[in-house]
Amino acid sequence: MADDFELDTDDMKRRMDGTLANLRTEFGSLRTGRASASMLEPVMVDAYGSPTPINQVGTVNVPEPRMVTINVWDKGLVGKVEKAIRESGLGINPQLNGTIIMLPIPELNEERRRDLTKVAGQYAEGARVAVRNIRRDGMDRIKKAEGLAEDEAKMWEGEVQEMTDTYIKKIDQALEDKQAEIMQV
Structure with a gap:
């Protein structure tokens, strides 16, 4: 046995x-003063009646070290994505530019x-x-x-x-x- x-x-x-x-x-979700697409992973958007990760409602890019952009595919969701980021507790103030949401990352x-x-x-x-x-x-x-x-x-x-x-x-x-x-x- x-x-x-x-x-x-x-x-x-x-x-x-x-x-x-x-x-x-x-x-990866902890903000270190550098822009990173992974910092948005825990943020969920109320899209089409259910919580949806940001990367499923738009394209997340990091064009420069202190900037993250989200190109939202559905114009109707831009406001919801912006609201989700504001309420996420990340301490980031989103700026709208049409369907593109820009997230400048402030110094810590x-x-x-x-x-x-x-x-x-x-x-x-x-x-x-x-x-x-x-x-x-x-x-x-x-x-x-x-x-x-x-x-x-x-x-x-x-x-x-x-x-x-x-x-x-x-x-x-x-x-x-x-x-x-x-x-x-």
Whole structure:
């Protein structure tokens, strides 16, 4: 029985990779003073009766380092897109030019930079918790395995812990990089 036990480390690795990818997406939505199309990903527009991502109602471009433009395909949605951006909490004031919405990205002040590093820290902590939950699932499977020898269980636990430590380090490094990017003037 014990010889049949095989912990699905590939599944755990896939789930931890997913957590890391999600963290990078969340970091991408944090404004760092540079224009980025990904900063608009969390913004949803009430289009045709349902919440729709901005990139599905228009073309998002970054023509220069401090400017994002959105070329809205349906003239009737321009006002709704503008309203969604204003209410998103991004701190950006949209400017209309026909069906094109221009978003000038203002410089970040020191206080706003500190606030953004705290938000990045919260995102990273959420990712750490997710990785620890995946670790706990793996450890529970090992404990529930029937007839598993104690030394074999310790070997599996060590492997799960090593994988967890690796991903926590990756999360910490991503946070460190993002905080340095935010604080860069």
